[in-house]
Amino acid sequence: MPTPPSARPAGRPLTASGLGRTVDAASLQDVPAVAAAVRSAALGSGLALVRDLQLTEQDFRTLVHHLGHTVDNHYRSGGSDLLRLQGRTDPGAVINGRGALPLHTDGLLLGQQVDLIVLYAADVRGPEAADGTVVCDQLSAWRDLPEDLRTVLEAREFQYRGRDASHFPDDVQGGWVTVPVHRDYGRVRSLNITLPFADDAEAGWEVRVNGLDEPATGAFFADLGRWLHAPEYCYTHHWRTGDLLVIDNQQTLHGRTALADARTRVLFRGQVVLQPS
Numbered sequence: 001m002p003t004p005p006s007a008r009p010a011g012r013p014l015t016a017s018g019l020g021r022t023v024d025a026a027s028l029q030d031v032p033a034v035a036a037a038v039r040s041a042a043l044g045s046g047l048a049l050v051r052d053l054q055l056t057e058q059d060f061r062t063l064v065h066h067l068g069h070t071v072d073n074h075y076r077s078g079g080s081d082l083l084r085l086q087g088r089t090d091p092g093a094v095i096n097g098r099g100a101l102p103l104h105t106d107g108l109l110l111g112q113q114v115d116l117i118v119l120y121a122a123d124v125r126g127p128e129a130a131d132g133t134v135v136c137d138q139l140s141a142w143r144d145l146p147e148d149l150r151t152v153l154e155a156r157e158f159q160y161r162g163r164d165a166s167h168f169p170d171d172v173q174g175g176w177v178t179v180p181v182h183r184d185y186g187r188v189r190s191l192n193i194t195l196p197f198a199d200d201a202e203a204g205w206e207v208r209v210n211g212l213d214e215p216a217t218g219a220f221f222a223d224l225g226r227w228l229h230a231p232e233y234c235y236t237h238h239w240r241t242g243d244l245l246v247i248d249n250q251q252t253l254h255g256r257t258a259l260a261d262a263r264t265r266v267l268f269r270g271q272v273v274l275q276p277s
Contacts, residue, residue: 015137015233016231017140017232017233018137018140019046019047019140019251020045020046020048020135021047021048022048022050023037023048023049023050025052031059031063032062035067038244039066039067042246042248043116046139046248047135047246049244051240053244055120055122057082057122057268060082060120061081061082061270064081064082064118065081067118067272068115068273069273069276071107071272072112073271082268083270084122084266084267085119085265085269086266087266093164093166094163094164094166094167094203094204095166095167095204096166098258099201100201100256101197102194102197102225102255103195104193104254105191105193105253106249108160108192108193108194109168109179110169110172111179113185114249114271115185115187115250115272116248116274117245117247117249117269117270117271118244118245118246118268118270118271118272119247119267119268120243120245120267121239121265121266121267122267122268123241123265124241124243124263124264124265125264126260126265127263128238128240129238130238130259130262131256131257131259131260131265132237132256133236133237133254133256134229134234134236134237135234135237135247135253135254136228136233136252137235137252138253139188141227141228141233142190142191148223149223149224149227152220153182153193156181156210157181157209157211158179158181158207158209158210159178159208159210160172160176160179160205160206160207161177161205161206162205163203163205163206164204180192181193187274188251190250193207194207195207195221195228236257239265
């Protein structure tokens with residue numbers, strides 16, 4: 001069973017389960033003050049949202065460094081204090097592409113701890129509801145999980161293989177890697193998983209359940225995906241320029257819906273740990 005986080009802050013949450021809080025940055029004087037406010041909200045509720053910020057690239061890097069210690073990043077597509085997610089159309093670019101990403105844990109394939117994920121909309125154009133970042137309150141979803149799904153998560157091993165050569169280093173491509181289904185870095189015990197890509201999508205990674213055949217694995221992930229995407233556990237954020245999301249990677253899973261053809265966006269992404277290893 002999940003270990004509950006510290007008491008969630010007052011204020012209206014973004015989901016029925018209690019995930020997320022909106023932070024009003026109008027009274028905050030500078031980037032360090034914004035960082036302190038969103039860090040508190042994200043750690044207390046799993047997700048912090050700020051609207052209408054005006055951040056330069058340097059402002060964003062400053063914010064990331066005030067939130068924690070940057071992750072020792074081994075990805076090919078950018079650093080942990082600033083990676084530009086631009087919705088690329090390059091063949092083979094999945095993580096930084098335009099297709100959907102299933103709910104997942106950052107750092108899973110590389111065995112890296114990531115405590116906070118920082119996303120800032122530097123430039124967004126086109127229909128507002130044409131795409132979204134999805135954040136799941138995995139602690140609440142796990143607490144309420146049906147017994148048949150819980151049994152698989154408690155008794156089986158999950159195995160992964162990276163497919164996106166533009167993003168993953170060579171050592172996570174090719175062979176299957178077994179990753180523990182649960183994690184606990186001393187703050188909260190939570191699920192350490194990703195869902196698979198849709199059958200008709202270009203996959204950035206593959207996942208399978210050790211000991212289950214392909215039909216049984218497909219049925220399990222379909223049921224788990226429906227449960228995790230239930231409205232009471234999930235918040236979908238439709239981006240506008242100036243939006244900031246700070247996501248607690250230990251309390252949540254996150255993903256994205258596909259970008260529509262008329263939609264363009266540039267998000268800055270950062271990753272931090274609260275204490276260096």
